[in-house]
Amino acid sequence: MKNGLTFEICLDSAESCAKAQEGGADRVELCSALMEGGLTPSFGMIKEARKVLTSTKLFVIIRPRGGDFCYSDSEFQAMAHDVSMAKEAGADGIVTGILNPDGTVDAERTSQLVKLARPLPVTFHRAFDMTSDPFDAMETIIFIGCERILTSGQESACLEGADLLAELVRRAGDRIIIMPGGGVRERNIKKIRNLTGAVEFHFSAFEAIESRMTYRNTRVFMGGTLRPPEYSQNLTSPSRVAMYIEKATV
Numbered sequence: 132m133k134n135g136l137t138f139e140i141c142l143d144s145a146e147s148c149a150k151a152q153e154g155g156a157d158r159v160e161l162c163s164a165l166m167e168g169g170l171t172p173s174f175g176m177i178k179e180a181r182k183v184l185t186s187t188k189l190f191v192i193i194r195p196r197g198g199d200f201c202y203s204d205s206e207f208q209a210m211a212h213d214v215s216m217a218k219e220a221g222a223d224g225i226v227t228g229i230l231n232p233d234g235t236v237d238a239e240r241t242s243q244l245v246k247l248a249r250p251l252p253v254t255f256h257r258a259f260d261m262t263s264d265p266f267d268a269m270e271t272i273i274f275i276g277c278e279r280i281l282t283s284g285q286e287s288a289c290l291e292g293a294d295l296l297a298e299l300v301r302r303a304g305d306r307i308i309i310m311p312g313g314g315v316r317e318r319n320i321k322k323i324r325n326l327t328g329a330v331e332f333h334f335s336a337f338e339a340i341e342s343r344m345t346y347r348n349t350r351v352f353m354g355g356t357l358r359p360p361e362y363s364q365n366l367t368s369p370s371r372v373a374m375y376i377e378k379a380t381v
Contacts (some may be wrong), residue, residue, distance in 0.1 A: 133157075134380045137325070137331040139190070140311065140367060145179035145369035151168075151187060151336070154372025158188040160226055160333065165365075167197030169259075171213050174220050181221035190224040190254060191217040193244065200230040200258035207240055213252065214247045226254040226281070234263030234272040245276050252278040257313065260285045269299060271308065279308035281333055288314025293326040300328045301308065320379045332379065336371035336372045 139158040143165050151159050158274040161180050162169030171191050172180075180189055185217040193213045195206045207229070207313065214225055225248040236255075245253050255277045262268035265285055272280055282294015282299070291310040299309045311323055312333030320332060344361060 133376060136376075136379055138372070138376055138379070139331065140372060141165070141173070141249075141312070141333060141335045142337075142367050143169075143182055143359040144366070145176060147337075148180045148187070148189070149183040150369045151372055154336070154367070154369035155376050156372050157188050158190055158224075159184065160190045160192055162192045162194075165335075167343045168194075168195050170196065171210075171217075173250055174216050177217055177222060188223040189221065191220075191222040192256065193217065193225055193227040194256070195279060199206070199282060200228055200261060201225070201232055201237075202229055202240075210244060211247055214244055218224070218248070218251060222251060223252065224252045224278075226256050228258035230257045230258050230261060234261065235266035236262060236268050238271050238275055238304045240276075241272075242275045250316055255355050256281045257283065258312075265295060265299065266302065269303065269307065273303075278308065279310050279331065281310050281312045283311065283313030286313075289323050289327075290319055293323065296323075296327040296329065315375075317374050317378050320375055322381070324379055324381075332375075334375060336368050336375060338367040338368040338371065340366050 137157045139160055140156045141160045143162050148159050161172050163172045164170040171193050178242055190207055193210050195209050227244055228239045231237045255272045259280050259282045283289050284295040286292035296311055303309050308331055309329055310331040310333050311329050315334035320339055
């Protein structure tokens, strides 16, 4: 029993989508480049995720690059194309957000993406945590028409941001969902629930899986100096997903 709670898993592959569904996830947020905080996945990846997800909702992040959330005109046009691409590939929802240089929500361009996404629901992602006034930002996002906000409470993790999260939940009422995400773990999800009053939670539940490669050239790396291991892959763990749900609902 989930006691009216909803659990969203952040992941980066169709294989992890299948495992999240096996573990009982209600929804996934499909990304690429999680080392950059999550970027727009490919059309092919969304299509493959759609194939395996039969009972779990598929939300797709639309974020063209890492770094800040203040985008050029060409980046915005790419985001608009990607919203249409995600819809065509079978997404159930869109996750996105754009800011102005002063830390306010770019209402005009975010609204355009929301309209392009319809009839799909839209989550305003953790760009919210970079806004200069979280309460003003929430009201703007509500006005735009987003269904939820993903946030750590403008701190590095949800426990540190719990006071702000609780106040956002209180002020939001039934106008928008405040979904804690960032630093949510099996050991603290129940505490975050109790401190904030939130009913939706966003987390990853990875385990490291050894590469299938038997030949390994350890002299060559495909990324920069700060890099994940070449011969290991993070996949969602069904048992960890189930454990999160159990810890939150007991």
